[in-house]
Amino acid sequence: MGHDEYQRYDAKILTPSFIVLLALTLIGFFLIGVRFVKGIGAVSNMSDGYPWGIWITYDVATGTAIACGGYAMAILIYIRNHMRYHPMIRSAILTSMFGYGLAGFSVMVDVGRPWNAYNFFIPSKWQANSAMFEVALCVMAYTTVLLLEFMPAILTYLEKTDWHTLQALMDRLHKYTGINRPQRMDERLESVKDLAAWLHPRLDKVLIFVIVLGITLPTMHQSSLGSLLLIASTKLHPLWHTGFLPLLFLINCMFIGYSIAILESIISCYAFRRPFELHELTGLARIIPWLTVIWLTVVIGDLAWRKQLGAALSLDFYSRFFLLEFCLVAGGSLLLFSGRKRSSIRWLFVSAALIVLGGALYRFNVYLIGFNPGKGWHYFPALAELMITVGIVAFEILGYQVLVKILPVLPRLHTRGQLDAGKA
Amino acid sequence: MARPSRRQFLKVMGITGAALLAGRSSADASEEPVQNYDNTLGMLYDATKCVGCKACMSACKRVNSDYGSLAYEKADFDKDGLWDAPKDLSGSTRTLIKLFKESDKQWSYVKYSCMHCHKPSCVSVCPVSAMTRDKIAGTVDYNKNACIGCRYCQIACAFNIPKFQWDKAIPQIVKCDLCKNTNLIKKGITGCAETCPTGAITFGKRKDLLAEAHKRLQEHPGKYINQVYGEKEVGGTNHLYLAAMPFNKLGLPVLKEEPPAEFSEKIQHTIYKGFIAPVALYSTLCFIAVKNMKKQDDGQGKQSGSGKKKGDD
Numbered sequence: 142m143g144h145d146e147y148q149r150y151d152a153k154i155l156t157p158s159f160i161v162l163l164a165l166t167l168i169g170f171f172l173i174g175v176r177f178v179k180g181i182g183a184v185s186n187m188s189d190g191y192p193w194g195i196w197i198t199y200d201v202a203t204g205t206a207i208a209c210g211g212y213a214m215a216i217l218i219y220i221r222n223h224m225r226y227h228p229m230i231r232s233a234i235l236t237s238m239f240g241y242g243l244a245g246f247s248v249m250v251d252v253g254r255p256w257n258a259y260n261f262f263i264p265s266k267w268q269a270n271s272a273m274f275e276v277a278l279c280v281m282a283y284t285t286v287l288l289l290e291f292m293p294a295i296l297t298y299l300e301k302t303d304w305h306t307l308q309a310l311m312d313r314l315h316k317y318t319g320i321n322r323p324q325r326m327d328e329r330l331e332s333v334k335d336l337a338a339w340l341h342p343r344l345d346k347v348l349i350f351v352i353v354l355g356i357t358l359p360t361m362h363q364s365s366l367g368s369l370l371l372i373a374s375t376k377l378h379p380l381w382h383t384g385f386l387p388l389l390f391l392i393n394c395m396f397i398g399y400s401i402a403i404l405e406s407i408i409s410c411y412a413f414r415r416p417f418e419l420h421e422l423t424g425l426a427r428i429i430p431w432l433t434v435i436w437l438t439v440v441i442g443d444l445a446w447r448k449q450l451g452a453a454l455s456l457d458f459y460s461r462f463f464l465l466e467f468c469l470v471a472g473g474s475l476l477l478f479s480g481r482k483r484s485s486i487r488w489l490f491v492s493a494a495l496i497v498l499g500g501a502l503y504r505f506n507v508y509l510i511g512f513n514p515g516k517g518w519h520y521f522p523a524l525a526e527l528m529i530t531v532g533i534v535a536f537e538i539l540g541y542q543v544l545v546k547i548l549p550v551l552p553r554l555h556t557r558g559q560l561d562a563g564k565a
Numbered sequence: 566m567a568r569p570s571r572r573q574f575l576k577v578m579g580i581t582g583a584a585l586l587a588g589r590s591s592a593d594a595s596e597e598p599v600q601n602y603d604n605t606l607g608m609l610y611d612a613t614k615c616v617g618c619k620a621c622m623s624a625c626k627r628v629n630s631d632y633g634s635l636a637y638e639k640a641d642f643d644k645d646g647l648w649d650a651p652k653d654l655s656g657s658t659r660t661l662i663k664l665f666k667e668s669d670k671q672w673s674y675v676k677y678s679c680m681h682c683h684k685p686s687c688v689s690v691c692p693v694s695a696m697t698r699d700k701i702a703g704t705v706d707y708n709k710n711a712c713i714g715c716r717y718c719q720i721a722c723a724f725n726i727p728k729f730q731w732d733k734a735i736p737q738i739v740k741c742d743l744c745k746n747t748n749l750i751k752k753g754i755t756g757c758a759e760t761c762p763t764g765a766i767t768f769g770k771r772k773d774l775l776a777e778a779h780k781r782l783q784e785h786p787g788k789y790i791n792q793v794y795g796e797k798e799v800g801g802t803n804h805l806y807l808a809a810m811p812f813n814k815l816g817l818p819v820l821k822e823e824p825p826a827e828f829s830e831k832i833q834h835t836i837y838k839g840f841i842a843p844v845a846l847y848s849t850l851c852f853i854a855v856k857n858m859k860k861q862d863d864g865q866g867k868q869s870g871s872g873k874k875k876g877d878d
Contacts, residue, residue: 182731189655189728192716220850222857253714253729253736260693260711267694270830273717274692275837353854357847364836371829372686372721375818384832514725515818 146228147294147549150413154546162539169532172525173250181253184525190518191509193251198508199530200247202366203501205280206394208240210405211287212359213398217428219352226421228552231294232409233402235550238287239537245284247533248277272368279362286355292344294548299337304330363394370507378459378511380452383443386507389436396432397500399425400473400493407490409545415554417486426483429496433474440467462502462510469499602683603772605703606743607803608758611781612815613788614765615674617662619650621757621766625660625678625741628748628756654678656730659741660757665815673808675815676766678757679726679741680795681705681803682824687718687727689826695738696727703771703803704745709737723799723820743803771803778807800824 176184187194210233218226249255260266261277268274307330314320323329367390370377383389403422410417444450453463473495482488509520522530545551651658660678685705687696695712698705707727714736718727730736743749748756758768767774778793794806798820806812813819836842 178734180731180733180736181729185731187731189653189719189731190725192719192729219854219857222860224857224861248715251715253716254709254712255714257693257695257711257713260695260713265694266711268692269837270689270826270833271692271717272829272833273690273715275833277692349854349858350851353847353850356850357843360846361843365833368829368833368836369717370720371832372690372825374825374828375723375820376720384828387832387836515816 146553147231147297148551148553149547149549150545150551152413152546154543156542159539159542162535162542165528165535166532166539169529169535172529172532175525176250176529181251184523184529186520186523186526188518188520190514191512191520193508194520195509195522195526195530196247196251198505200533201244201251202508203504204240204244204247204534205366206363206390206397206500206504207401207497208237208244209359209363209394209398210402211237211290211398212356212363213395214402215352215356216395217399217425219349220356223424226424229402229406229418229421231291231550232405232545232552234287234290235294235544236401236405236537236541238284238291239540241280241284241287243533243537245280247530248280250529272365272371275365276362276369279358279365283355283358283362286351286358289344289351290348290355293341293348294550296337296341296344298548299334300341302334359394360391364388364391366390366504367507370512373512376512376514377507378513379447379449380444380459380463381507381511383447385439385443389439389503392432392436392439393500393503396429396436396470397497399429399432400496400500403489403493404497407486407493409551413545413551415551418552419484419486422486422489423483426477426489426492429493430474430477433470433496437467437471437474459511462506466499466502466506469495469502471499473499602703602801602803603770604701605681605683605771605803606769607681607703607771607774607805608743608755609767609769609774609778609805609807610676611765611767612673612675612806612808612810614763615662615676616763616765617664617674618762619662620760620762621676622651622658622660622662624756624760626658628744629659654726654728656728656733656736656739658728659739663816665810667810667814671810673810673815675806675808675817676757677724677726677816678804679705679743680724680798681741681743682799683801683803684799684824684826686721686723686799686824686826689830690717690721692717699745702743702745704743705740706742706745707738707740712738714738721825723818723825771805774805778805781807797822800827 172184181187185194185196211230214226214230214233217223218230249258252258261274261281311322311326315322364387367386367388370382371384371386374382403425406418406422409415441450444453453460456464473492476482476488476492476495482492651661654661654677660676663675663677664672665675666672681704683703685696685698688698688705691712692715693711693713695708695710696705696718697708714729716727716729716738718738719725719729727738727740729738744755748754748759752759754768755766758766767777775793775796778796782789782791782793789807789809790811792812794808794812794817795802795804800822806817808815
């Protein structure tokens with residue numbers, strides 16, 4: 142695939158939103174420091190009854206689903222062979238990379254003894270019965286795969302760069318401190334360029350196998366994220382505890398993935414003042430209702446089979462959250478069945494947002510809201526705990542914002558509308 | 566052009582879905598060989614004999630404080646350093662006596678500590694084998710050198726037994742290990758059972774404890790609730806209970822006989838089929854993707870015509 146489909150977004154990096162996001166990030170990372178010095182209890186409200194709080198529920202279980210844009214787009218493009226969406230994949234992969242990388246980072250903040258994590262690589266410690274083992278290995282592998290998938294953007298940058306910033310920095314250093322340029326610097330930079338140029342076509346050749354790995358791994362660990370709660374049969378409310386948890390989580394991440402791809406495209410086009418990719422978005426929006434209909438059918442069918450429909454409609458605490466989740470997903474999908482609404486940016490945004498909210502609420506319901514360890518236990522995240530999550534999300538957006546201004550990530554503008562031809 | 570690939574895609578999804586569904590129908594196919602639990606070690610706690618003196622609690626702290634765990638440096642003493650009465654199991658307390666009082670005539674003490682299940686959920690979920698079950702003694706033990714502190718064992722345990730040290734920079738999981746490395750080696754009996762002045766805690770082989778429990782039920786039919794808690798719960802536990810009050814009122818949950826770990830493992834293993842399923846999925850997807858790429862390269866010349874049509878579809 143030619144990298145001419147993509148372009149750098151030419152704009153200043155230091156914007157007001159950059160400053161705000163940076164501030165939030167710094168607060169978050171400061172609190173992470175506190176957590177490592179004083180223990181998890183010092184910044185969080187987690188307890189022995191609720192050992193998993195907002196970090197696992199949002200950053201890991203929900204965050205990786207929201208980061209499934211890359212996964213969903215890859216299925217569409219490479220497996221269902223809709224190459225016209227190809228220009229959208231790089232930004233989807235970039236957000237996935239941040240989403241997954243930071244989910245992994247959150248896990249390291251959340252676990253109590255992260256220095257023992259090397260045990261995941263020691264076969265005698267492997268524990269194939271544990272869904273957590275599968276999730277951990279898969280998420281690590283997938284983050285690596287995403288990095289590889291994103292490599293072409295970095296290589297293109299390295300091939301084309303004239304090291305402008307670096308040169309300017311060296312000049313300034315020389316001016317103020319008298320440090321001389323390292324000898325043969327230009328030569329070395331040139332060899333980096335050559336290396337990138339050598340590597341790029343070779344990577345392109347095998348990239349498809351990496352991409353397919355990037356489809357297989359999320360299929361595995363997204364379903365396993367559902368399997369994680371299978372064992373909590375006495376604690377998870379029967380509205381959500383079912384043997385179908387893995388299947389429901391898998392379909393859930395797919396429709397969240399397509400919806401988030403729509404949202405990301407609309408938001409970044411709006412923020413970066415680019416024309417909307419309406420044609421592509423309408424196509425994406427056509428797929429979503431089919432997935433949600435399958436998902437909703439499994440949910441209802443399973444509840445009926447386990448005779449829990451009464452509980453679902455009882456309007457107690459759990460039932461209300463269930464109905465809210467259900468209505469958000471169903472409502473968003475209903476909108477997308479209408480062809481006219483599908484071709485309106487506003488309605489696309491509304492329906493995709495409803496579906497992402499509903500899908501995310503499902504994951505919250507399974508991991509937190511429907512989880513009841515017994516009498517006397519309560520959980521609501523502490524402020525510091527929330528700020529750590531906010532900091533991590535801010536860092537994610539910050540990274541995206543900066544990288545699209547440095548690397549060729551966003552679809553090239555002049556190819557829009559005739560993407561099929563432009564790709565060749 | 567998109568047609569055949571879509572069919573293939575659906576086929577793949579169909580196969581995956583079928584595998585998922587088959588998992589549920591053929592769930593009982595992969596039964597493990599029946600284990601012999603007669604010789605596993607355990608304790609019988611008779612709530613009707615307990616006077617609530619909490620000597621077991623202090624004995625537990627005394628005998629285990631030196632061993633490996635850093636748990637006991639932070640016991641909640643009063644100002645004089647004389648009285649440590651924790652309210653609940655925690656990162657510094659492995660066993661606990663509680664009083665449940667319904668009325669002046671209806672009350673009971675209850676002792677909490679690890680149940681040492683035959684099919685422990687904590688062992689099943691631990692991703693790095695930090696929780697292990699001794700095959701002969703049946704004791705469920707924790708190894709802090711393997712533990713990553715993910716707390717999945719806490720999510721999984723139906724009895725809420727494993728506790729985490731929330732206020733430590735270097736935390737660990739704390740739970741009863743039947744004095745496996747302390748009193749049991751030195752004296753052949755757990756600290757709590759050794760100390761109990763009223764004989765409310767009996768230590769021994771599960772077979773003998775179970776026989777003793779049923780004997781007591783037979784000899785004093787009106788005295789007890791007619792059930793040995795732990796005989797069948799979650800597939801059986803090594804820690805057994807007798808009581809005069811319904812067990813769920815004493816904070817011991819009503820549980821099914823099927824171990825939750827069996828349910829979750831069956832589903833997980835049927836989906837993965839010993840890693841064959843992921844490999845099959847990967848190869849199928851590779852086949853489709855490479856074919857699509859080839860088609861793409863072949864059709865580059867006449868792309869624009871068919872491309873537009875595809876765009877509208």
